[in-house]
Amino acid sequence: MEKEKRDEPLIPQTILTLNDDFSIIKRFIDGDESAFKILVNRHKEKVRNLIFVTLNNPDMIDDLSQEVFISVYKKLDRFRFESQFTTWLYRITINKCRDHLRKVKIRSILSPFSASEEELSYSSTNLHDETEIQEIVRKAVAQLPIKLRTPLILKDFEGLSYQEIAESIGVEVGTIKSRIFRAREALKKNLEPWKKELL
Amino acid sequence: MMKWYNKNIKAQLSAYLDDELPKHEKDIIEDKILTSTVLRSEVEEGKKVKEQLASLKRLPEDEFFSSRLMERIKSEKKSDQIFSFLKKPVIAFGIISISLMGVLKFYPNFFPTFFSKQKSNLVDFYTQNMKPFIYAADLNSEDIFNFAFNNNLPLNKEDRQMLQLERDAKGNQYVEVKFAGNTSNVFDLSAFVKSFKFNKEQKHTVDSILLSHSDEISSHILVNDKNTVAVNPGIWKSHNAIRSDLLAYVASVNKEVSDRIIPVAFTANNVTPVSKVSAPASPEDDTYFVFCPDTIFTQKLHVNREELKNEIKRFKKEMSKHSDELNKLKRFKIDVKVFPDEITSSQKMKVLIDSNICRVQIPHEIAMVSLPDFDSINSALDVAFDQLRNFQFDIQVETNERGSASVSTDKKKRKNVQKFEFKIGDQNFVMPNPDSLANFFKFFFQDSSKTFKFNDKMNKDMEVFKKEMEKFKLDMEKMRKEMQKELNKTTEKKEPLEI
Numbered sequence: 001m002e003k004e005k006r007d008e009p010l011i012p013q014t015i016l017t018l019n020d021d022f023s024i025i026k027r028f029i030d031g032d033e034s035a036f037k038i039l040v041n042r043h044k045e046k047v048r049n050l051i052f053v054t055l056n057n058p059d060m061i062d063d064l065s066q067e068v069f070i071s072v073y074k075k076l077d078r079f080r081f082e083s084q085f086t087t088w089l090y091r092i093t094i095n096k097c098r099d100h101l102r103k104v105k106i107r108s109i110l111s112p113f114s115a116s117e118e119e120l121s122y123s124s125t126n127l128h129d130e131t132e133i134q135e136i137v138r139k140a141v142a143q144l145p146i147k148l149r150t151p152l153i154l155k156d157f158e159g160l161s162y163q164e165i166a167e168s169i170g171v172e173v174g175t176i177k178s179r180i181f182r183a184r185e186a187l188k189k190n191l192e193p194w195k196k197e198l199l
Numbered sequence: 200m201m202k203w204y205n206k207n208i209k210a211q212l213s214a215y216l217d218d219e220l221p222k223h224e225k226d227i228i229e230d231k232i233l234t235s236t237v238l239r240s241e242v243e244e245g246k247k248v249k250e251q252l253a254s255l256k257r258l259p260e261d262e263f264f265s266s267r268l269m270e271r272i273k274s275e276k277k278s279d280q281i282f283s284f285l286k287k288p289v290i291a292f293g294i295i296s297i298s299l300m301g302v303l304k305f306y307p308n309f310f311p312t313f314f315s316k317q318k319s320n321l322v323d324f325y326t327q328n329m330k331p332f333i334y335a336a337d338l339n340s341e342d343i344f345n346f347a348f349n350n351n352l353p354l355n356k357e358d359r360q361m362l363q364l365e366r367d368a369k370g371n372q373y374v375e376v377k378f379a380g381n382t383s384n385v386f387d388l389s390a391f392v393k394s395f396k397f398n399k400e401q402k403h404t405v406d407s408i409l410l411s412h413s414d415e416i417s418s419h420i421l422v423n424d425k426n427t428v429a430v431n432p433g434i435w436k437s438h439n440a441i442r443s444d445l446l447a448y449v450a451s452v453n454k455e456v457s458d459r460i461i462p463v464a465f466t467a468n469n470v471t472p473v474s475k476v477s478a479p480a481s482p483e484d485d486t487y488f489v490f491c492p493d494t495i496f497t498q499k500l501h502v503n504r505e506e507l508k509n510e511i512k513r514f515k516k517e518m519s520k521h522s523d524e525l526n527k528l529k530r531f532k533i534d535v536k537v538f539p540d541e542i543t544s545s546q547k548m549k550v551l552i553d554s555n556i557c558r559v560q561i562p563h564e565i566a567m568v569s570l571p572d573f574d575s576i577n578s579a580l581d582v583a584f585d586q587l588r589n590f591q592f593d594i595q596v597e598t599n600e601r602g603s604a605s606v607s608t609d610k611k612k613r614k615n616v617q618k619f620e621f622k623i624g625d626q627n628f629v630m631p632n633p634d635s636l637a638n639f640f641k642f643f644f645q646d647s648s649k650t651f652k653f654n655d656k657m658n659k660d661m662e663v664f665k666k667e668m669e670k671f672k673l674d675m676e677k678m679r680k681e682m683q684k685e686l687n688k689t690t691e692k693k694e695p696l697e698i
Contacts, residue, residue, distance in 0.1 A: 044264050045258070134255060184245060
């Protein structure tokens, strides 16, 4: 614990760059366990927010985020420094989200009487509250197929480039371009009842 | 084409909004936007969608996330360290082997006891609340006739579940429980009654003979609400008893017919209703084949037959009084006693399980029927019943042709019916006319589905007989032609009437 306290001020968070991710990882590989905590602190919010927007389920954020970082912890010594750490981290996060959705789907097949997916239920007349708007957009995004949902979130919410998204998901840039276009078209359809207020 | 163009432009617009187009494509799309109001509104709408997503509120920072995570990693590491040696397959395999050896050394009966306990749990579960079959289906005379003649008995008419008795060429007996079985029997009770031209009273007697076996069948089949069916191999006895009773009745009513269908070795005088022979109780009587959704096993189950008889009597009496409260009365008081320590696991059973059939071969020690001289009459019963089928198949053919009887004429009935009698081995056959005779031979010698069991001497006789019959057939053909000629001549001789 004391060692952690000593280490943290050496690399102030505000001036860290891409190279710093690499140097932190190298320190961890060399045996400095505290470096991992720094890495977590740098990226935990990205992971938590990505999980939240992707699944739209606040109950799962903490568990899945922890699982993501535990995977990172176990696999970090095999990191090849060929791409950005965030690309690798996003890939792990997306895979965890997909696994979770798969489990939910199987559970819903086995128990057909469980609660069905939430539907967009706000009437178009009472959209005065910002929270309601946010909620509607989140639900509209959550209704998109996971294949379209992920690239759209990574682009518009996380601000990644097509190239970075392609690397994170593991598909061609052309495919990402097409999926983002299709995701936007589907989202427009989902938001059609609130077109006046939102679009 | 237009649709594709629009879609392509929209996809380009989406990439343009993301600033992901190369410069020359960006210039082209910007030109198009400048000249088209539709595209401009599309761009505006796309920007707003992007903004909506970008403006989604971020979660408040979780300051303690990393601490919780590090704690979890620590605890996972600890448990990993404790069991890390198990990750090496050789060590894990070694530990498992040593512990197994230890268990087997000090508790050699550990696994047999364990499996036997599991077995008895399973047996307990599936043999709970077993009741005689009378609960599941009310058997009528038609069902019992089909059981005797066609070897099948409906267990659950709604679910088309049925019990089938089978015997292979070697004489092994089988009991089958068929799911979704088809019960279309070619030779049924009405065909039987029609064949022997039974009158109303005789039909009633046949019904009462059949129904008198209902209780016996009920005690041989036990069922419960767990979809378990327990069958006592002694059901073969009931099966044969019904056949014997029916045959005895046929013999007593119509001797002429019985002479034709019953083998000489088993003449009408020897036909003894088996139900009249008291069967001594044997220890195997309590062994049941239990067919349940998970497995098939043999188990000793005891049904107090005397008590069952009384219960059925009570049931029938009450039923006639209160037919509307039938369902309530189906609660029999009789219970089936299970012998938990006597799981007959040592008995080897041949079991065949298909998607809708469970078949069990009855072991010889159980299949042994403890009735006096039963084996000798059993095969005769089979032959008799086969011939009963043949009897029904051919003898019904009659002719309306008029002409002089060439072989013999049934003068008693004063009909011009030609009649042919012949003998195969010890069996007598009577054919009413040449056509039916030809049909009979066609059926007898060419039908591959028919199996005839004769010994070597009989086979040789059959060969000789076959040749003689061929010759006889040719003679008959010749005679028929001559008869036709004669008939033509007589008609030719007739002169037209002069008016």
